[in-house]
Amino acid sequence: MSATLRKTLVIIAIIIVAIVAIGWYLLQPNKAKFGDEELTGTDPLIAEIEEETIPSLGIMDPVGWADGEAPVAAEGLQVTRFAQGLSHPRSILVLENGDVLVAETNRQPSKPRNFTDRAAGWLMGRAGAGDPSPDRIMLLRDTDNDGVADSQSVLLDGLKSPFGMAVREGRLIVANTDAVLSFPFTPGDTTIAKGEEWQLMALPGGGNHWARNLLLSPDGNQLYVTVGSASNIGENGMALEEGRAAIHEYDFTTQTHRKFAGGLRNPMGLAFNPDSGELWTTVNERDMLGPDVPPDYLTNVPIGAQYGWPWIYWRFTYDERVEAPMPQYLQEYTRWPEYALGAHVAPLGLVFANGGALGETYKSGAFIARHGSWNRSPPAGYDVIFVPFDDRGNPVDGKPLTVLSGFLGDDLKTTRGRPTWLAWDAARGSTAGGLLLSDDTAGIIWRITGTPAAQPAQD
Template sequence: MNRPTRKTMIIIVVVIAVIVLIAALLLRPMLAQYSDAQLTGPDPVIAEIKTSIIPTVNLAEPIGWNDSEAPVATGPLRVNRFATGLAHPRTMLTLANGDVLVAETSGPADNDDDGIFGWIRGWIMDRVGAGTPSADRIRLLRDADGDGVAELSTVLLDGLKSPFGMAMRDERLLVANTDAVLSFPYTMGDLQISGSPHKLLDLPGAGNHWARNILLSKDEKRLFITVGSASNIGENGMAEESGRAAIHEYNFVTGASRQFAGGLRNPNGLALEPSSGELWTSVNERDMLGPDVPLDYLTNVPIGAQYGWPWVYWKEYVDERVEAPMPQFLTEYTRRPEYALGAHTAPLGLLFAEGGNLGPQFSRGAFIARHGSWNRKPPSGYDVVFVPFDERGNPVGETPVTVLGGFLTKDRDKARGRPTWLAWDKNGALLVSDDTAGIIWRVSTGPELSR
């Protein structure tokens, strides 16, 4: 067999080098150009689009917390472990008697999100410890002696399907599975639910964005339900997006439901602003337009509101990647979000202040748990922030205030945990679920407790 000539060998080496260089350029993450401060607030920078064939993947590796470690709270606030050893805790609901219900949950096993986003989603879930089968249950935590630590932890309800949102109404516990809202008979104080559920309504459950949050209206006659999109930008066809990327409203009197607002790619947190009574939500925007765009946001949601997904983001910016024809005059009636929460920060839990439980600087406004980015370098989010509001119920201030940080290590490539949901405990302390670490943190103004 003839050996290749020197010239042939040089050509082979050059070709290999070019291939390696091209691969390195394709795989190299795009660096963000703007700071968190520039990408938050009522008037944020809307950066230029920077698309790439292969999306940036930069998820901080989860390493957990040592026994002596805890998140870092602002100023005089103190942090302790309210509960530990939980199986991917997400949402929380504090009952009138002080019991705290926690949904131990993750995406359903039969989720049919295919393609590159399906692969990325699966990789992310494995990376953050959510790739194992969902526990599919509601756990009850009880701090009977009021010392800030739950001494009782027991399974209240299991056999669910990726449960997320919870609400209590007329001795019924309402639970939003990924594909339906169920109503269970429940006497407050009981440690187990054994009665059969009544189905209030079906929900679209296939595809991406499986979580369904719920919130009662102030008069408890209606129920708001979030349903995220089945895809990033409707790439599987808009027929699959029927009833998706929206907030729905269920009427307990008539048993009917309707779409309350649309064009919200993935709404998660729901809360009523105390001064105005308006419904507000935290929203995760689309991906693969670059590290600084578009911006996740906090906004009020009037009935009939439209926020543009998948064709439009931030009212006037058209996503040219969307193949489905854009509805006529969409940009004319698309609403602009009220407050930017940064690029790819993944805001989830949303909770309004109640009379300054955590001190005067947090007396009026919204707390938001920013779960953290998976596709931005440097990473964004991984914290709990506070957005001040004025007396009329409008957000003020150019940047949110950090309430709880320290979830990322100093080099920002590893995560001890990821803040997910927020609730008040019976004594007015802020509870923060950390789904990656399996911990519920408690933030208070009182003396520091054992971690």
């Protein structure tokens, strides 16, 4: 081998090593500096941004739960398996007769637009969320009332990424990713035949945030519909965001709908506060500003409320990455969210306390399922928390209480499951019963109850 060839090979080897080293360095996730102490509460830290060209990826391999394993419940609570063997269970609806409906669902296939989409899609696949959508609603029954479902059957299939569900006047209302549909249904039915449904309203389908949640108003006259953004910060053009990043209101009397609130990047959980009568939601905030920015949040949603997406977050902070012109006076009308839930924790399911069904500690406030981060190191979320409220119906400042944990592996590189949706199985008005939690990657519905000492006395 000539000296010239050796020199050339050495230079090539050095270049390859340098490229690999630079690539390794660029792919190292930014390390979070703050935790729940600083990034939760009514007055959270809004940290300095660490803008990312390549998202910090937190690869969590789903390992599932072994027989006999369960999440760790807070003192005074216990958790058991209500149902298992499900295929990506997400939202839950408990009917007046005690039947439990579960949407087995996932996003529809789509082509990634950019590197971030590809990275997120690859990571979701690694995390157990890349399977084809089952596109159906399952019916679970606990006939002997022992806290375990005795049967599982398909109530309705052939849907398109179904998520939100509601029952009203002999109809089951289902939110596909692209439309709200109404099917003839009476609690107790075991199947629904397709062909007699009608469409209440069309929705912009798919996008980065594909799930559409539903909630009836307490009097049953209005239906609230969440639609998340198609992108992170409108980077594909605001024309694609028309009707998105919003909560819509459908009126059954007039059969019309309107935007109820906007600037909500990805609103998911919906619930009415029983003390104040206000509508509340959980919101997933934007990515790629660093591991601590900005916090996801829980907030009330007055009519006409505006929360700033994509131009503003947490009322006072502008996102300089957004290229689209900001509407005039937007900052003036942007609201400060009521309660921070931590950065990138992906809050999904939301229910308010059910008259102390889980004990005095949880008598007034909101339970929230934090699905868990995919772009933060160390990971955050992967739990169920409780945010206490005061007598006036407002969140109490401070760190939330942990209700259920143990979903993350001890190595912080694996997950046994991911907490997703919440529903009371005591929807018949009793404070007895428990809180159902879907675990989408594990295919389990968990049931959280108070121990005998924590349960309120019954008449």
